[in-house]
Amino acid sequence: MKNETRVNLIKQGAIWAFIVVELIFFSVAGEFLSVSDKAFMNFDNMLLLLKQSAPIGIIALGMTIVMINGNIDLSVGATFALAAIVLLDSMTWPFMEALGNWAIPLAWFFALTTGVVLGAINGLIVWKTGVDAFIVTLGSMLGFRGLVFMYNGEQPTSHLNWTLVDFAEAQFLGLHTATWFLLGAALLLWLLMTKTVHGRNAYAIGNNRDAAVNAGIRVGPHFLWNFMLIGFLAALSAVVFYSESGSVNPNDGMLYELWAITAVVLGGTKLSGGYGSIVSTLGGVIAIQLLRKGLGHIGADTETVNLVIGLILIAVLFLDRQLNRKGKEELRT
Amino acid sequence: MKITTKLALACTTAMLGTAAHGEAHSSTYTIGITQNNVGVDSYQTTYEQAFIAAAEANENVDVVVLDAGGDVARQIAQMEDLIQQDVDAIIIWPTNGEAVIPAVRKASQAEIPVIVTNSNIAEEGFDFVASFSGPDNITQGSRSAEIMCDRFKDLGIETEAQVVQISGQPGYTTAIERAKGFEDRLPEVCPDVTLVETQPGDWNREKSQQVMEAFLVKYDDIDGVYAGDDNMGVGALNAAFAAGRAEGITFVGATNFAVGYEAMGRGEYWGSIYQSPVDDAEAALQTAIDVLDGEDIPFLNYFDTPKITQDNMDEFTKPVF
Numbered sequence: 001m002k003n004e005t006r007v008n009l010i011k012q013g014a015i016w017a018f019i020v021v022e023l024i025f026f027s028v029a030g031e032f033l034s035v036s037d038k039a040f041m042n043f044d045n046m047l048l049l050l051k052q053s054a055p056i057g058i059i060a061l062g063m064t065i066v067m068i069n070g071n072i073d074l075s076v077g078a079t080f081a082l083a084a085i086v087l088l089d090s091m092t093w094p095f096m097e098a099l100g101n102w103a104i105p106l107a108w109f110f111a112l113t114t115g116v117v118l119g120a121i122n123g124l125i126v127w128k129t130g131v132d133a134f135i136v137t138l139g140s141m142l143g144f145r146g147l148v149f150m151y152n153g154e155q156p157t158s159h160l161n162w163t164l165v166d167f168a169e170a171q172f173l174g175l176h177t178a179t180w181f182l183l184g185a186a187l188l189l190w191l192l193m194t195k196t197v198h199g200r201n202a203y204a205i206g207n208n209r210d211a212a213v214n215a216g217i218r219v220g221p222h223f224l225w226n227f228m229l230i231g232f233l234a235a236l237s238a239v240v241f242y243s244e245s246g247s248v249n250p251n252d253g254m255l256y257e258l259w260a261i262t263a264v265v266l267g268g269t270k271l272s273g274g275y276g277s278i279v280s281t282l283g284g285v286i287a288i289q290l291l292r293k294g295l296g297h298i299g300a301d302t303e304t305v306n307l308v309i310g311l312i313l314i315a316v317l318f319l320d321r322q323l324n325r326k327g328k329e330e331l332r333t
Numbered sequence: 334m335k336i337t338t339k340l341a342l343a344c345t346t347a348m349l350g351t352a353a354h355g356e357a358h359s360s361t362y363t364i365g366i367t368q369n370n371v372g373v374d375s376y377q378t379t380y381e382q383a384f385i386a387a388a389e390a391n392e393n394v395d396v397v398v399l400d401a402g403g404d405v406a407r408q409i410a411q412m413e414d415l416i417q418q419d420v421d422a423i424i425i426w427p428t429n430g431e432a433v434i435p436a437v438r439k440a441s442q443a444e445i446p447v448i449v450t451n452s453n454i455a456e457e458g459f460d461f462v463a464s465f466s467g468p469d470n471i472t473q474g475s476r477s478a479e480i481m482c483d484r485f486k487d488l489g490i491e492t493e494a495q496v497v498q499i500s501g502q503p504g505y506t507t508a509i510e511r512a513k514g515f516e517d518r519l520p521e522v523c524p525d526v527t528l529v530e531t532q533p534g535d536w537n538r539e540k541s542q543q544v545m546e547a548f549l550v551k552y553d554d555i556d557g558v559y560a561g562d563d564n565m566g567v568g569a570l571n572a573a574f575a576a577g578r579a580e581g582i583t584f585v586g587a588t589n590f591a592v593g594y595e596a597m598g599r600g601e602y603w604g605s606i607y608q609s610p611v612d613d614a615e616a617a618l619q620t621a622i623d624v625l626d627g628e629d630i631p632f633l634n635y636f637d638t639p640k641i642t643q644d645n646m647d648e649f650t651k652p653v654f
Contacts, residue, residue, distance in 0.1 A: 035363045035395040036418035045417050052410040154502075158431040160457055165435045241406060247431035252405055292407070296399050296414055303372075303400075 015283035026294035033298040054178035057285040058237040060260040062230030064281040070206040070273025071133035076234040078144030080253035083235035084242040087111035088159040119231020123224035160246035168244035190278040206273025361393040365415035366424040370403035375653040383614035412436040434458035450617035466620040469635035474514020480604040482523035494556035498531040501561035534565040541568030557583040563593030604642035
């Protein structure tokens with residue numbers, strides 16, 4: 001038991017230790033390599049870091065829950081783009097324009113509803129057909145992206161609303177709007193996963209689905225709720241981000257699913273389900289954004305980021321495997 | 334914990350190694366650039382290489398070279414980082430001409446001049462931009478008209494020639510401006526030449542081939558084809574070949590592509606406009622330096638895109654794209 005706690009501690013502490021290493025490395029390297037006079041560990045820069053983590057971060061939080069379930073959602077990038085289009089396009093509809101700035105909350109509502117509906121489609125198919133979530137969401141990733149292109153062809157969908165931009169750029173108690181959404185979502189989901197029956201069921205299903213069914217957990221509806229949740233979060237991410245930028249390219253959000261999964265795995269969540277934590281995912285997201293930011297700061301090629309993250313990802317999985325094997329061996333003796 | 338630290342250290346050392354060639358020495362200007370998507374095509378790749386080379390050749394300039402990888406979110410984050418690093422000027426190749434406007438506004442609020450390169454941002458953002466450095470599409474259009482007209486004069490058909498136009502994707506500024514430049518200039522230089530019809534080819538070779546097939550059926554006499562870029566021009570050329578009518582037609586394009594250059598070499602395609610990514614990159618850097626020097630530069634600061642025809646094509650190297 002004591003051993004298990006220690007292993008858990010290492011697993012959950014690892015990502016934060018890595019973040020500390022990154023901070024030290026970029027601070028030191030920045031002194032020598034950066035053309036900027038400003039320190040990397042500048043307070044404003046760290047606030048910016050949190051803000052820039054938000055778009056992928058909010059999605060990754062949802063991905064954590066889906067992955068704890070033992071599922072995966074590859075369609076989040078397309079959901080993100082479609083919600084963004086609904087957000088921006090709905091504000092140009094005549095009745096919405098007549099509402100003035102009251103159109104903004106309504107447009108948010110439309111976008112979030114879009115996300116929930118798309119998530120529900122995934123969830124229902126997974127529930128009713130029993131097809132693996134990987135395949136179902138692979139299909140919907142392509143399908144939803146097709147809808148994105150059908151909406152406006154290859155043209156960007158644009159609507160620049162300065163009230164919205166000012167809101168999104170605002171800083172309350174020092175933190176940017178996007179950061180509040182990220183931290184708020186993280187807090188709520190952490191509560192959901194640790195303090196509620198739904199959260200405990202998520203772990204139980206991921207650990208052993210048959211046992212969970214036998215224990216009377218209704219797995220299908222449980223999946224449906226989680227897919228609706230991740231759809232909602234993908235749309236929320238779009239709402240937060242596009243409030244600030246006002247134009248969406250039809251290929252926006254591509255590869256976001258992979259970045260989100262990377263962040264989740266970096267945070268120690270198991271691909272096979274049953275194990276993971278919201279807080280560690282937050283760490284994984286910050287670690288990725290820190291790498292992007294830091295490598296830019298010291299003047300390295302942007303492509304280096306991908307190489308380094310790839311290496312780290314493999315290292316993390318290897319480490320995870322080693323720790324788990326050790327745990328099992330010690331149990332046997 | 335120990336293994337993690339070791340691994341992390343190994344990775345960070347790897348990063349240090351790759352990062353070591355970015356040197357830091359004190360100099361007059363620090364200029365940051367965030368590019369659209371290096372590696373997606375060779376124009377952008379060549380642009381980046383030329384930009385870095387130009388910056389290295391100038392000892393008064395340090396550059397921070399970033400690439401958004403086509404991702405708007407990453408480009409906005411890079412803009413914020415450059416503002417945070419307090420660079421002297423920012424050059425941006427927009428991933429999306431509208432989405433980056435708020436980020437550009439932030440830079441202008443931080444009193445950092447922003448130079449837009451290659452393709453301009455939407456008009457709503459003009460107030461926040463110091464200068465645009467890129468090709469002048471209207472001039473490109475009118476130069477294509479001149480190439481076409483000169484050719485007709487050489488052939489002695491400038492009094493009765495009929496021309497069709499295949500334009501770029503509707504809605505694109507580049508497409509609209511090139512068509513406008515061509516349509517305005519042609520009657521000035523060759524008043525008796527008639528432009529019989531214009532159809533969009535959407536920057537797409539196959540689409541342009543179909544458009545040209547329709548033109549060939551509809552008109553018995555076509556003496557010239559103007560295409561918004563060489564890609565579409567070559568599509569039209571293929572259609573004319575299939576119909577056995579390529580011989581008597583003068584093909585003129587814009588943005589000389591490698592396929593267009595090769596077709597010119599074979600004597601099938603007459604002329605185009607040469608747009609070099611090297612000139613594009615050097616112009617962007619020079620514009621940024623001029624802005625910082627306080628020089629009076631026009632808001633739309635174009636670099637030269639010369640005419641290229643079968644007659645003078647050996648003065649130009651084959652385009653990389």
